Amino acid sequence: MKIRCTAPKDTVPKTELVASFAFSGSRAPDLGKGLKPAVDKAKKTGDLSQSFRKVSLFHPDLKAGPKRLLFVGGGKRSDVDAERLRRMAAVVQQQAEDTGVGRFQLVVHAEDHKGIDAFRVGRAIAEGLMLGSYRYEPPRKESPKPRKATNADLVYRGGESGDRAAFEAGVALGTKLGEAVNFTRDVENKAGNLMTPTDMANHAKDFHGSKVKVKVLEEKDMQRLGMNALLGVSRGSVQPAKLILMDYAPKGATRTICCVGKGLTFDSGGISIKPSSRMDEMRYDMCGGGAVLGLFHAVSNGLLDDLEEPVRVVGVIPSSENMPDADAQKPGDIVRAMNGTTIEVLNTDAEGRLILADALSYAVKTYEPDYCVDLATLTGAVIVALGHEVAAVMGNDDALIDELIAAGRDADDQVWELPLWDVHREQCKSKFADIANINGAGHGNGSINGGAFLSYFVGDTSWAHIDIAGTAWGQKPKDHYRTGASGAGVRLLASWVRSLGTPGGDDDYEYEYEYEDVEE
Numbered sequence: 289m290k291i292r293c294t295a296p297k298d299t300v301p302k303t304e305l306v307a308s309f310a311f312s313g314s315r316a317p318d319l320g321k322g323l324k325p326a327v328d329k330a331k332k333t334g335d336l337s338q339s340f341r342k343v344s345l346f347h348p349d350l351k352a353g354p355k356r357l358l359f360v361g362g363g364k365r366s367d368v369d370a371e372r373l374r375r376m377a378a379v380v381q382q383q384a385e386d387t388g389v390g391r392f393q394l395v396v397h398a399e400d401h402k403g404i405d406a407f408r409v410g411r412a413i414a415e416g417l418m419l420g421s422y423r424y425e426p427p428r429k430e431s432p433k434p435r436k437a438t439n440a441d442l443v444y445r446g447g448e449s450g451d452r453a454a455f456e457a458g459v460a461l462g463t464k465l466g467e468a469v470n471f472t473r474d475v476e477n478k479a480g481n482l483m484t485p486t487d488m489a490n491h492a493k494d495f496h497g498s499k500v501k502v503k504v505l506e507e508k509d510m511q512r513l514g515m516n517a518l519l520g521v522s523r524g525s526v527q528p529a530k531l532i533l534m535d536y537a538p539k540g541a542t543r544t545i546c547c548v549g550k551g552l553t554f555d556s557g558g559i560s561i562k563p564s565s566r567m568d569e570m571r572y573d574m575c576g577g578g579a580v581l582g583l584f585h586a587v588s589n590g591l592l593d594d595l596e597e598p599v600r601v602v603g604v605i606p607s608s609e610n611m612p613d614a615d616a617q618k619p620g621d622i623v624r625a626m627n628g629t630t631i632e633v634l635n636t637d638a639e640g641r642l643i644l645a646d647a648l649s650y651a652v653k654t655y656e657p658d659y660c661v662d663l664a665t666l667t668g669a670v671i672v673a674l675g676h677e678v679a680a681v682m683g684n685d686d687a688l689i690d691e692l693i694a695a696g697r698d699a700d701d702q703v704w705e706l707p708l709w710d711v712h713r714e715q716c717k718s719k720f721a722d723i724a725n726i727n728g729a730g731h732g733n734g735s736i737n738g739g740a741f742l743s744y745f746v747g748d749t750s751w752a753h754i755d756i757a758g759t760a761w762g763q764k765p766k767d768h769y770r771t772g773a774s775g776a777g778v779r780l781l782a783s784w785v786r787s788l789g790t791p792g793g794d795d796d797y798e799y800e801y802e803y804e805d806v807e808e
């Protein structure tokens with residue numbers, strides 16, 4: 289899918305389909321002087337719906353120009369926000385695909401979203417088009433049908449000086465992020481046998497280049513480093529575990545952050561085996577790692593190139609399977625993690641925290657980051673607490689947690705805080721080792737217990753843990769998400785890292801405006 293911005297013109301565009309949003313009120317959508325009579329005629333029919341997401345398709349009788357005019361309702365202008373725009377753009381994309389056109393034009397009018405910065409409007413619309421176009425192509429006998437509506441021309445009308453440049457910069461960012469999320473969804477949707485730790489490592493290696501350096505630690509390296517918590521989880525699997533390291537270290541960076549993602553490519557539970565119903569969904573247990581891969585997809589496409597204050601970003605993905613086997617680790621086994629902490633493995637199904645224990649120990653020791661954030665499909669309990677639309681965040685630094693909540697709002701990839709207090713850390717203590725990987729029966733608070741366990745491996749580093757077990761997959765479809773993996777966490781991390789390097793925020797930028805005048 290290719291998105292480009294083109295200059296508004298008053299002539300009738302040659303594109304086969306021209307789309308626009310239709311907001312409630314008397315004002316007709318403005319598609320430029322050339323199409324005004326056709327739009328007025330469509331409005332007169334009374335069939336032009338302005339309710340949110342409602343679609344109206346017209347076939348104007350023009351000698352030359354578009355064969356179709358497509359309107360997607362926006363509801364009241366005062367209700368519009370970035371998420372609504374994202375959804376409306378996704379509806380435009382899917383409708384355009386249904387009509388079978390190859391290229392379409394989407395006209396966006398500044399007057400329709402007065403309360404929202406033009407940059408944000410551009411970002412949301414580009415994300416909506418990209419995400420709305422996503423479809424997982426499963427491996428089938430027949431090759432997939434060629435994709436439709438793969439070219440979108442965005443035309444921005446109205447606004448004040450600089451708005452169009454801001455819109456275009458937003459479109460560039462939204463396109464990059466949409467591509468990154470779609471890449472992540474593809475990686476995450478793959479079956480467990482098609483996305484092993486080695487496959488994840490190979491995807492990371494694709495990012496190795498001038499911007500990003502990639503290194504993969506093998507099991508023998510992990511043995512040398514004393515990563516017995518990670519190795520213990522991998523023992524029952526024939527697939528070798530990997531510790532994937534991706535490093536973006538731009539010139540002039542004064543701060544370092546680590547993003548750590550659980551990359552458990554299949555979680556059977558191990559000896560504490562899971563029930564077979566829906567066990568197949570445990571191929572999604574690598575979605576924390578998937579989100580970190582997605583961040584680096586965007587980083588290698590220039591996501592952070594324009595930051596005023598460059599930041600070094602390191603991605604760390606512990607990747608393994610969790611399988612039962614004669615040699616698998618057993619409930620009650622004791623392992624010593626890289627940082628020396630001994631762990632009683634009371635339940636082999638609480639394995640995410642074990643592989644993260646060594647990944648976090650390695651990250652804080654090796655990179656001494658200013659901030660460390662981990663993402664993991666860590667607990668089923670987080671779905672009970674927060675459902676599928678918002679992930680849980682907890683950690684040891686209130687300011688960092690506030691920044692992540694704000695980044696989640698900015699990206700509409702939201703997180704909400706759960707407490708993580710000393711009393712929760714106490715619940716991790718074990719009679720047979722320093723800590724146990726689950727708290728005793730009767731405590732409840734499964735998600736907090738996971739976070740509390742992880743806190744033993746970050747030392748004094750400012751750290752936050754994000755439990756994405758609810759948001760990574762399983763939502764009800766909503767235009768820019770159909771089914772399967774959602775790619776949760778990519779947009780959140782991107783907004784957070786950009787906010788670190790852009791003190792005034794993206795909205796305060798002065799954008800240089802220049803676009804090619806292309807044939808329609």
Ligand code: BES
Pocket residue numbers: 555557573635637638639640665666667668669726734757758
């Ligand atoms: N990968 C699961 C968490 C999970 C479960 C994600 C269901 C999404 C849906 C994790 O490794 C796990 O098994 N956690 C256990 C922890 C328990 C043993 C303390 C859980 O949530 O049941």
Ligand code: ZN
Pocket residue numbers: 555557610636637638639640
């Ligand atoms: Zn598990």
Ligand code: ZN
Pocket residue numbers: 552555573637639640665666
């Ligand atoms: Zn798991």
